[in-house]
Structures are given as C-alpha cells and as structure tokens.
Amino acid sequence: MTRGYSGGAAGSDQLAKSEHFTGDMELDLRIVGQCCERHSDARIRELYIGHTDIRAAIVFIESLSDNSEIQNNIIRPLMSDFAERYEGDASYAEGTVSGSFLINKVLSVSEWAAQSRVQEVMSAVLSGSTALLIAGSKEVLVLGTVQGKARSLEEPVSEAVVRGARIGFTELLSDNIAILRQQGICDELSVERFLVGKRVKKELVIAYMEEIANPQLVEEIKRRIAGIDIDMVQESGYVEQLIEDNYLSPFPQLQSTERPDRVMAALMEGRVGILLDGTPFALIAPVTFSMLLQSPEDYAERWISGTLFRLLRLLAAINSLLIPALYISFISFHPGLIPTKLAMSILGTREGVPFSSLVEALIMEVSIEILREAGLRLPKPIGPAMGIVGGLVIGEAAVQAGIVSPILVIVVAVTAISSFAIPQYNAGITLRMLRFIAMFCAAVLGLYGVVLFFLLLCSHMVKLKSFGVPYASPASSIRISDWKDFFIRAPIPFMKSRPKLLHTKNTKRKG
Amino acid sequence: MKDENDYLTPVQVAVVIINTMLGAGILTLPRTTVNAAHTPDVWISIMLGGFIIILLGMVIVRLGLRYRGQTFYQYVSRITGRWIGAFLSAIVILYFMLVASYEVRALSEVTGLYLLEGTPSWAIIMPFLWVGGYLIRGGAGALARLCEVILPITGIIFFLTMFLSFGIFDIHNLRPVLGLGVTPVLKGIEPAILSFIGFETLLVLQAFMKTPEKAAKSVIVGTLIPTAFYVTTVVMVIGALTVDGVVTRTWPTMDLIRSFELSGLIFERFESFLLVIWIMQIYSTFTVTCYASALGIAQLTGRNLKSVINVLLPVIYVLSMAPHSLKELNKLGDVLGLTALCLFGLLPPLLLILSKWKAGKKDGIVS
Structure with missing residues (x-):
C-alpha cells in the first residue's frame, strides 16, 4: 500500500458486495485498496492521462511484474501528451479517454484484456498483470506484464541420455x-x-x-x-x-x-x-507396460543396438523382480533343481549362516534399500563416500561376520544394479516393491510360489487399464505391428503405423 | 470408457483355445496314446485327432453364428425350449466345473511330486484358486489377455527344453512308420482327441467376438498350434524313451526332461522350466473353464458373476479333493474326455440341425 488509504468500517461492508467496477474513480480506488490490504507488495499508482485532468490508476504487484516494462510501456506513454492525436479519434469525447484508443494507439504492451469484474481483475493482478483503471470507464484494462521467476533450461537430471536432446522442462x-x-x-x-x-x-x-x-x-x-x-x-x-x-x-x-x-x-x-x-x-x-522399458535413446541409436538395449532392460527388469525370490526358493526348497556343483558351493558358503535364506535375503535387501534412500538425501559430495562405506561395510563385513553368505551379496548387488537399469524411475520403484512380495511367496511355496506370484502379477496387469487401454499391451491384444516397438525396436523404415492399441484417428506414420 | 478393447479379437480367441487345450495333456499324452495304440506312429493319430477337432469346432462356429453375441447358455434354450435348455446348460456347467477341478487336482499331484514334497495339497490348491478367482473377476477380456501373455513364454520355453533333449533322441525308436499298419493308428486317435479338449470353450467365447465370422480361423489356428506342441512332445518322448519305456511312466514328458543333463550351461537340468510353464498352462486352462462355468451359472440364475465366483471356487476345491488316488484322477480324466467328446461332438450338430429346422419351419409359416 503506497497511497495512504483507509476505507471506513461502514464503507467496507458496502464495498465487499461490489462485484463490478463502477467507473467512479474514488469508489474504484477504494475497492482496489481494500482488495490489496493484505498484499504488502501491491502498488497503486495514480496519474493523470496525457496532460489532461482525466484520472487513472495502475495497480500491480511489484514482485511479480516486469517493473521496467510498466515504467516504459505503460506509465510513460500514458503521461505523455497525446491529446492532439486523440481529438481526431472516432471515440473522442470531451473529458474521457476510451480504453480501445489507449490500447490501439498509446500503450505498447502485447497482451491485454478488458474486465469489469473485481475478482477477475484482482486474480489477474495477483498473477503479475497490471490493471489500468480509467475514470469514467467501467472496464478495467488488464495488461500483461507477467515476469515469472524461473531458472534457466538445464539437462534433465532424472532422465539423462548419452545421445539426444539435452533440454529439459522447467518450472514455468x-x-x-x-x-x-x-x-x-x-x-x-x-x-x-x-x-x-x-x-x-x-x-x-x-x-x-x-x-x-x-x-x-x-x-x-x-x-x-x-x-x-x-x-x-x-x-x-x-x-x-x-x-x-x-x-x-x-x-x-x-x-x-x-x-x-x-x-x-x-x-x-x-x-x-x-x-x-x-x-x-x-x-x-x-x-502401457512396454513404455516402462523404453528410452528415447532407443530411437536415436541404430535399431540393432536399440533392440539389444531393450532386451537388456527386459532382462534387468526380470532380474530385479525375481532373482532374490529364485535364490530363496532354490536354496530352501529345491537345491536338487540347480546343478549339483553350484548347489554344493552355495550351501558350502552358507555354512555357519544362522538365518534362513529369507531372513538373510531380507537383511541384505532392506539394508541396500536404506543405503539407496540415504544416498538420495545426502549432499552430492558425500553420496559416493557413503556408497563406498555402506557397500564395503555391509558387503564385506557382513560376510566376514558370517551373517550372510557371499553368494547372497552377489545376488543382492545384481538385483540392485538391475533395478537402476530401468529407464523409468517410478517403474523401478514398482519392481523393487514387488520384489519383496516375490521373496515372501518364494519363502512360503518355493518355485511354485514364485510362479503363482508371477501369475498374480500378470493377472493384475491384464485387468489394469490406463485410460481404457489395457496395461499389458502390446504383450496382450497381440497385433504384429505393435510388436515392432516392444521387446525389439524395428528399423524405422518398417515402423509405418502408430500403435494400434491407442485407436488413433490417423494410423500411418508414413507411406 | 467402453471401447474396442473389451471385445475379443480372432487372435485372442485362438490363443484362449490353445491355452485351454494345452493343459494336463502335455505331460500324459505320450503314455495315453501309446497305451491305446502300442506303436510309435501315434504322432499320426494326433494329427488326425487335430483334424477331427477342427471339424467339430467348425460346427460350434456355425451354431454360434446363428446367435450373435449370445453364449451357449443363452441360445440353447431358444433352440430346445426352456427346460431342456436349462438341463443342457447345467450339464455343460457341471462339465466345465469338473474340468477345472481335475486340472487343479492334477496340479497339486504334480507339484507335490516334483516341487513341494510333503506340502499338504490344500496349501497348493487354495492360493492357486484365489489367484485364478482374482483373474476371472476381470471377465473374458482379462482372461484372453492373460492367455496372450502366457502363450509366448510357454512356446519359447517348451520348444527350447524339448529340443535340448535332442541328445538322447534316437530316430530308430520311431521307426518303422506304419510298421503295424493303419489300425493301431486309428486306435490312438481317441486318446489323442481327449488332449484336444478345450475347443468347447468356443461355445462361450464366440459371444464376445465383434466379428464372430472369423471364429473359424481361430479354431483352425487354435487347433494347429497345440497339434504342433503335441506332435513335438510325442516324437521327442518316444524317440528318447521308446514305446515300451513310455507306457510304464505316469508323467513321461517330465521323465524325458529329467533324464538328460547338459553341462556347460548354468542349469544342467530343465525340469523346473517345464514345470513352470506347465503350471502356467494349468492356470490358464483352469481359469478359462472356471470362467465358462461361472458365466453359465450367472446367466442361468441371473446373478452377479463375482458372487457366483465366490461360491464356485470352494465347490471346485471340494470337487478336486474327491478322487482318492492318482489312479482315480486319471480315470476321472478319461471319463471327462469321453463326456466332452460325446457332449461337444454330438450336441452342437444336433442343435445346429434343430435350429435350422426351426428357422425353416418359421419361414414356411411366414410364406
């Protein structure tokens, strides 16, 4: 509040009801003043238009608006002498100035709107526009002077690519x-x-x-x-x-x-x-499920490498989901199903480990999750240090102490690395969550439990729809053309049609 | 948003048929056919069986085309009248129910034998029923999509493990072709056909198709692919275990996979792979038949499908516990197969003729 102004208690009751501007400068100013009471950064600047005695006022929020634009493109032209030009204008009337004339010939701002509702004008002002009140006009001119505070464009942190555009969205x-x-x-x-x-x-x-x-x-x-x-x-x-x-x-x-x-x-x-x-x-x-394994790079690189990377990610996803569960089920239930030598060496290293394989795997998996979560919160320079400490202490020392078997450390490490190979951060979280469920299933029913878990997961996925599109597509609803962009990434000349599962208006990408 | 995705495509119907056919049969087929035929030529029987099944399937397709968008339970009473229709529906429902419980029991037997020795069968069956129930609440669309997810996995792993057994395969065990003449081959057709049971789900599925005309193609593809699976199985099993070796084994296909080891790979034995895909196949057969029977009950009594499923699952559990031994279970399987053959070999042609005759009579009255 720059201009000292105080509305009486009786007046404010009446003002609170006013929805529209009146055209009466005193009353309008009081309305605006009341609206701006709680906004300490609001500025109301009264002035006389173009060397005449027509009163006007501009209202803006100092912190949100481009002050130099207000100064140069609004205040200065308004206060300059344009009376002579105005006398020739069609909307000329003694003692007033029409809004359309100001917009067309005086003010050099690109964005504008005429508003008469108080609330609309004030919300525009609060988002950075400038309101121009003119005596005798019920319409208030809202002029675009928004100046957002934004950081510069940077490379997206969460989805880095080797090849591809380096630009990421910002907050504006x-x-x-x-x-x-x-x-x-x-x-x-x-x-x-x-x-x-x-x-x-x-x-x-x-x-x-x-x-x-x-x-x-x-x-x-x-x-x-x-x-x-x-x-x-x-x-x-x-x-x-x-x-x-x-x-x-x-x-x-x-x-x-x-x-x-x-x-x-x-x-x-x-x-x-x-x-x-x-x-x-x-x-x-x-x-759809397939998108969770895709990265923009798949298309930037040639199709052979794109396809191989896809398959690699699929393998990573399966690893991340099932390896600890398979470890548990093979160790606890079916050591006979893995090669004898391997079974012997695993069981040999497990000698002296006091826990069941589920507890053993849980200890390691939970600590690696904690390690990851902690690394996320730490300042950048400390992060790697903690990774080394955590990895070394938990990995080496836990084996030395005989709490877990070295094979399990390998299993957990492979699983953790695999889960970071998923290009979608939130899909990686999903797999990590489900991994624990898989581990419990394996601990209860062995390999059969893992298969049941997989079937349950599939059953859930085929029932799930994202905006009417089956989530499991294109694995389900088999259409050969959609499989060109699924586990393999077909050469671009062959990908002639858009995904059919979306039922697009136009189906051809080319030709 | 009701859209295209809620209809079944011809491919989906074909895939569901394939998944329903591939069930317990994969593990037992070499024994049952060889038992009947006593010749290594049973692979010819299987091909002939597949051909017969395609013919039977065609009849169902023709029948379904006369009543678009309706399941068997809905149109049967329009053909035969309300009471006979309800009776026939009840038989079909009971049949599907028994097939579902047979599959579940077979699952618990095999899993108990190879994976979870000493685990009580309720602990194996109950979670399985629960997971299956969760799926079929999603309806035919979800069922079809699940089959589509499972089938490629099954196909890849199955053919991979089968061809890995090439090391102990001996072509001489299959020779001479037709050495005993044609008669034993014909004898083998009957057990071969039994393993193709599953085409009857078309009675229900065709109602969900947008273009039911294409169901004929689905039947052909849906029978040819299981034929390929079965022929591969029988050829590999007999080639490795010989005719005499097959007869004495309960689950000859499992024994084939167990009888060779490959060194140099991570896994030396591959029975776990075969078991995994076999469980998946049992799951799809179970869910499809369970859904077919639940849908029948729902449509016959006008109740909500979900509440029907809740009641049906315990019933299936009890039924699956009924056979006392593996022998009885196998007997149940044979009886079920024969029932299916009579029911779905004879009933659809009769209904088709009846329906045409009725339509003809109506036309006569009109003109």
Missing part, C-alpha cells in the same frame, strides 16, 4: 509450452488450458495432436481433469494420483517425464501430454 508452464512448440513447426499441436485447484488455482495444459489422438481419449482426460477437487495441486504427481484408474495398483498408470522429446514422441503416437505450472515433470497418458 509458458516456457514448457514454448519448448514443446519448438520441437518443430506444427499447426496440429493442440494446447488446451485448464485451471485446477479450488483455493490456489494453477494452470494446467493438456497437449495432443489434433489429427492423431483418439478424441474419446482426449475427452476422457478432460473429464477427469475437470473432476479434480482439491485445495491446491502442488506437483504433477497430485494430478497423476487424482486421475489414475486404480489407486491400489503398484504400477504407475501415467508416465512422468522431464524430457520434451519424450512428450513429443508420445504425442506423435497419439498419446496425450499433461503439463502443470510449477513443475518440470510432464505426464503422459495412457501408459
């Missing part, structure tokens, strides 16, 4: 949309805006390809987003959890990514991107 939605549009010139890219959050509103944008995406899918996503009912949406994770199909499932049903190229590739397949203001993580829907 407008920047993110710009990055997305800069992926290439395309007039089909639809960007639809929503406001989510009941108390604190945030901008959310869904992006899709008009001519490709299945309209039913887009409608469904819009419907779910419109149904979001929460005070504030802090991160895109909130959106994810509010619109996903099954909150009990361990599987991520929307893909989150920091990579614009990943979003763009998904859009080209007919999927829909969801971008939220204030987070660098965009969401992609619908998700």
Whole structure:
C-alpha cells in the first residue's frame, strides 16, 4: 500500500458486495485498496492521462511484474501528451479517454484484456498483470506484464541420455509450452488450458495432436481433469494420483517425464501430454507396460543396438523382480533343481549362516534399500563416500561376520544394479516393491510360489487399464505391428503405423 | 470408457483355445496314446485327432453364428425350449466345473511330486484358486489377455527344453512308420482327441467376438498350434524313451526332461522350466473353464458373476479333493474326455440341425 488509504468500517461492508467496477474513480480506488490490504507488495499508482485532468490508476504487484516494462510501456506513454492525436479519434469525447484508443494507439504492451469484474481483475493482478483503471470507464484494462521467476533450461537430471536432446522442462508452464512448440513447426499441436485447484488455482495444459489422438481419449482426460477437487495441486504427481484408474495398483498408470522429446514422441503416437505450472515433470497418458522399458535413446541409436538395449532392460527388469525370490526358493526348497556343483558351493558358503535364506535375503535387501534412500538425501559430495562405506561395510563385513553368505551379496548387488537399469524411475520403484512380495511367496511355496506370484502379477496387469487401454499391451491384444516397438525396436523404415492399441484417428506414420 | 478393447479379437480367441487345450495333456499324452495304440506312429493319430477337432469346432462356429453375441447358455434354450435348455446348460456347467477341478487336482499331484514334497495339497490348491478367482473377476477380456501373455513364454520355453533333449533322441525308436499298419493308428486317435479338449470353450467365447465370422480361423489356428506342441512332445518322448519305456511312466514328458543333463550351461537340468510353464498352462486352462462355468451359472440364475465366483471356487476345491488316488484322477480324466467328446461332438450338430429346422419351419409359416 503506497497511497495512504483507509476505507471506513461502514464503507467496507458496502464495498465487499461490489462485484463490478463502477467507473467512479474514488469508489474504484477504494475497492482496489481494500482488495490489496493484505498484499504488502501491491502498488497503486495514480496519474493523470496525457496532460489532461482525466484520472487513472495502475495497480500491480511489484514482485511479480516486469517493473521496467510498466515504467516504459505503460506509465510513460500514458503521461505523455497525446491529446492532439486523440481529438481526431472516432471515440473522442470531451473529458474521457476510451480504453480501445489507449490500447490501439498509446500503450505498447502485447497482451491485454478488458474486465469489469473485481475478482477477475484482482486474480489477474495477483498473477503479475497490471490493471489500468480509467475514470469514467467501467472496464478495467488488464495488461500483461507477467515476469515469472524461473531458472534457466538445464539437462534433465532424472532422465539423462548419452545421445539426444539435452533440454529439459522447467518450472514455468509458458516456457514448457514454448519448448514443446519448438520441437518443430506444427499447426496440429493442440494446447488446451485448464485451471485446477479450488483455493490456489494453477494452470494446467493438456497437449495432443489434433489429427492423431483418439478424441474419446482426449475427452476422457478432460473429464477427469475437470473432476479434480482439491485445495491446491502442488506437483504433477497430485494430478497423476487424482486421475489414475486404480489407486491400489503398484504400477504407475501415467508416465512422468522431464524430457520434451519424450512428450513429443508420445504425442506423435497419439498419446496425450499433461503439463502443470510449477513443475518440470510432464505426464503422459495412457501408459502401457512396454513404455516402462523404453528410452528415447532407443530411437536415436541404430535399431540393432536399440533392440539389444531393450532386451537388456527386459532382462534387468526380470532380474530385479525375481532373482532374490529364485535364490530363496532354490536354496530352501529345491537345491536338487540347480546343478549339483553350484548347489554344493552355495550351501558350502552358507555354512555357519544362522538365518534362513529369507531372513538373510531380507537383511541384505532392506539394508541396500536404506543405503539407496540415504544416498538420495545426502549432499552430492558425500553420496559416493557413503556408497563406498555402506557397500564395503555391509558387503564385506557382513560376510566376514558370517551373517550372510557371499553368494547372497552377489545376488543382492545384481538385483540392485538391475533395478537402476530401468529407464523409468517410478517403474523401478514398482519392481523393487514387488520384489519383496516375490521373496515372501518364494519363502512360503518355493518355485511354485514364485510362479503363482508371477501369475498374480500378470493377472493384475491384464485387468489394469490406463485410460481404457489395457496395461499389458502390446504383450496382450497381440497385433504384429505393435510388436515392432516392444521387446525389439524395428528399423524405422518398417515402423509405418502408430500403435494400434491407442485407436488413433490417423494410423500411418508414413507411406 | 467402453471401447474396442473389451471385445475379443480372432487372435485372442485362438490363443484362449490353445491355452485351454494345452493343459494336463502335455505331460500324459505320450503314455495315453501309446497305451491305446502300442506303436510309435501315434504322432499320426494326433494329427488326425487335430483334424477331427477342427471339424467339430467348425460346427460350434456355425451354431454360434446363428446367435450373435449370445453364449451357449443363452441360445440353447431358444433352440430346445426352456427346460431342456436349462438341463443342457447345467450339464455343460457341471462339465466345465469338473474340468477345472481335475486340472487343479492334477496340479497339486504334480507339484507335490516334483516341487513341494510333503506340502499338504490344500496349501497348493487354495492360493492357486484365489489367484485364478482374482483373474476371472476381470471377465473374458482379462482372461484372453492373460492367455496372450502366457502363450509366448510357454512356446519359447517348451520348444527350447524339448529340443535340448535332442541328445538322447534316437530316430530308430520311431521307426518303422506304419510298421503295424493303419489300425493301431486309428486306435490312438481317441486318446489323442481327449488332449484336444478345450475347443468347447468356443461355445462361450464366440459371444464376445465383434466379428464372430472369423471364429473359424481361430479354431483352425487354435487347433494347429497345440497339434504342433503335441506332435513335438510325442516324437521327442518316444524317440528318447521308446514305446515300451513310455507306457510304464505316469508323467513321461517330465521323465524325458529329467533324464538328460547338459553341462556347460548354468542349469544342467530343465525340469523346473517345464514345470513352470506347465503350471502356467494349468492356470490358464483352469481359469478359462472356471470362467465358462461361472458365466453359465450367472446367466442361468441371473446373478452377479463375482458372487457366483465366490461360491464356485470352494465347490471346485471340494470337487478336486474327491478322487482318492492318482489312479482315480486319471480315470476321472478319461471319463471327462469321453463326456466332452460325446457332449461337444454330438450336441452342437444336433442343435445346429434343430435350429435350422426351426428357422425353416418359421419361414414356411411366414410364406
């Protein structure tokens, strides 16, 4: 509050009811003043337009707006003498100035809107715009002077690639949309805006390809987003959890990514991107199981290496899920099913270990999870040091002390490394969680328990749908053309059609 | 969002048929056929059996085409009238129920023998029933998708383990072809056909197809692939164990895999692989038949499928415990096969003729 102003108690009751600006400068200023009472960084600057005695005022939030733009493109032109030019204008009337004239001929700002509702004007001001009140006009001009605070564009930390674009999303939605549009010139890219959050509103944008995406899918996503009912949406994770199909499932049903190229590739397949203001993580829907093993690099490198990397990741996923369980079941239940020499050497090293293989494996798995979690929280320079200490102490010393067998240390290490080879962070978490369930199944029913666990997992996956698309596709709903981009990554000339499982409007990528 | 994914595609129907056929049969087929035929030529019997099954399947397809979008339980009473229809449905439901419990029992026998010695059979069966029940709550779509996930895994591991046994395979054990003439081959057809039981699920599945005309293709593919599995099994088993060796073994295929070792690989023996895929196949057969019977009860009584499943699973458990010994179980399997052959060999053609005759009569009245 710069201009000393105090509304009387009786006046404020009356003011509280006013929804629209009146055009009476004194009253309007009082309305604005009351609205800005609790915003100490709000500035109200009164002035006279163009060397006349027409009163005007601009309202803005100092910390949110581009102050030099306000100074140069709003205040200075307004206060300069334009009376002569105005007299020739069609909307000329003695003693007033029309908003359209100011916009068209005086103010040099690109974004503007005319508003008469107090609430709308104030929410615009609170997001960084500048409101221009003119005496005698009920319409208030809202001028775009937003200056967001953003960091510069950086390489995405969570999804690094060797080959591929180095740019990642930032926290500013407008920047993110710009990055997305800069992926290439395309007039089909639809960007639809929503406001989510009941108390604190945030901008959310869904992006899709008009001519490709299945309209039913887009409608469904819009419907779910419109149904979001929460005070504030802090991160895109909130959106994810509010619109996903099954909150009990361990599987991520929307893909989150920091990579614009990943979003763009998904859009080209007919999927829909969801971008939220204030987070660098965009969401992609619908998700299928196959996407969890894919990385943008698969397509950047040649198809042979792409395919091999895919198979490697599949192996890593299976390792990460089942190896400790298989260890337990073979050691405790069926030592006869593994080669005799191997069985002998494993059982030999286990001599003196006081625990059952389940407890032994649990001790190691839990400590490695703790180690990983701790490494995540530590400052960067300390992280590796702790890895060495933890690895050495827990690995070496635990074996020396005879608490666990050395074979188990190998098993746990392979499992942990495998789980980090999954390109999707949240898919890796899923596998790690399920690993413990698999271990318990193995401890109860041996190999049979592991098979049952696998069948249960498959049963869950085939029942699960992500926005109407079966999660297990393309492993289920076999279509040969979809298998070209599953475990193998076919040469690009052969990938002629988009994934059929999405039922896109346009099915051909080429030809 | 009800969409394309809720219909079954022809491929899915074919895959479900394959998965239903491949069940307990893989492990016992060499014994049952050789027992009947006493010749190494049983692989010819199996091919002929597959051919007969395709013909029988075609009849069901024709029948289903007359009543689009309806399961057997729904259209049978339209053909025969309400009471006979309900009776026939009840028989089919009971049949599916018995097949489901037979598979479960076979599972507990084999698992108890090779994997979990001394584990009580309820501990093996109950979690299995529970997992299966969880799946079939998802309906036919989920069932079909599961079969699609399982089949490639089964195929790869099965053929891999079978061809690994090439070391002890001896072609002389299969010679001479048709050395004993054609008659024993014909005798082998009957047990061969029994292992193809599973095509009857089409009575239920065809209702879920968007294009039921293509079910014919599904039947052909769905029978030819199991034929390939079975012929491979029989050829490899007889080639390695000889005709006389096969007859004396309860689970000859398991014995084949157990009887060779390969050094140099991580695993020297591969029975665990075969057991794993076999359990998966039992699972798919069980869930499909259990679903077919649950759906029948649900449609006959107008109750919710999920509550029917809750009641059905304990019943199947009790039924699976009924046979006292492995011998009785095998007998049950034979009886079931014969029932299926009579039921689904004779009933669909009769119904088809009846339905055509009825339609013809109606036309006569109209004109």
